[in-house]
Amino acid sequence: MEPSIEQLYEAPTPEMLKKLQYLLKKGDPRKIMKQLPDLHDAAFEKVHCLDCARCCKNYSPRFKTPDIKRISKYLGLKESVFIDTYLALDKEGDYVVKQNPCPFLDADNACSIYDQRPSDCQRFPYTDEDVFFKRPAVTLKNAEFCPAVHSVMNALLAK
Ligand code: SF4
Numbered sequence: 372m373e374p375s376i377e378q379l380y381e382a383p384t385p386e387m388l389k390k391l392q393y394l395l396k397k398g399d400p401r402k403i404m405k406q407l408p409d410l411h412d413a414a415f416e417k418v419h420c421l422d423c424a425r426c427c428k429n430y431s432p433r434f435k436t437p438d439i440k441r442i443s444k445y446l447g448l449k450e451s452v453f454i455d456t457y458l459a460l461d462k463e464g465d466y467v468v469k470q471n472p473c474p475f476l477d478a479d480n481a482c483s484i485y486d487q488r489p490s491d492c493q494r495f496p497y498t499d500e501d502v503f504f505k506r507p508a509v510t511l512k513n514a515e516f517c518p519a520v521h522s523v524m525n526a527l528l529a530k
């Protein structure tokens with residue numbers, strides 16, 4: 372049975388996560404890749420990011436050099452000032468926001484730099500690209516909090 376929208380916002384059960392882990396490890400990548408675009412579209416017909424913003428509130432995208440150049444230019448800041456004001460290096464050596472929620476998240480859950488947002492934000496939660504099965508640890512982590520990933524996971528496991 373298809374989960375209700377409320378159920379998508381709840382954390383998936385450990386059993387479901389185990390099944391997803393198995394599918395990502397043993398499933399046919401070509402078959403999964405073929406299904407993802409439709410499942411991604413179906414998920415985002417049900418789930419609305421402006422009602423959620425869990426990713427922007429709790430995690431940070433990486434700010435790669437092109438992101439930093441583009442966003443600092445948009446904000447009219449020198450790159451060094453933008454970095455000093457908003458970013459810190461994480462243990463992998465990537466620039467991330469100094470603290471959560473993201474400083475560019477508005478009170479209504481909109482992104483104040485939406486058109487210039489980092490590439491990671493544009494691609495998140497990777498439900499329409501091969502990162503979905505190429506980086507299973509990322510997908511499993513995202514499935515725990517992102518209702519869109521939860522939706523795609525349920526649909527894949529129901530097939
Ligand atoms: S991408 Fe996922 S976690 Fe982020 S706002 Fe949209 S539904 Fe929520």
Ligand code: SF4
Binds near residue numbers: 475481
């Ligand atoms: S830059 Fe925008 S989309 Fe990305 S985490 Fe911050 S508020 Fe969210």
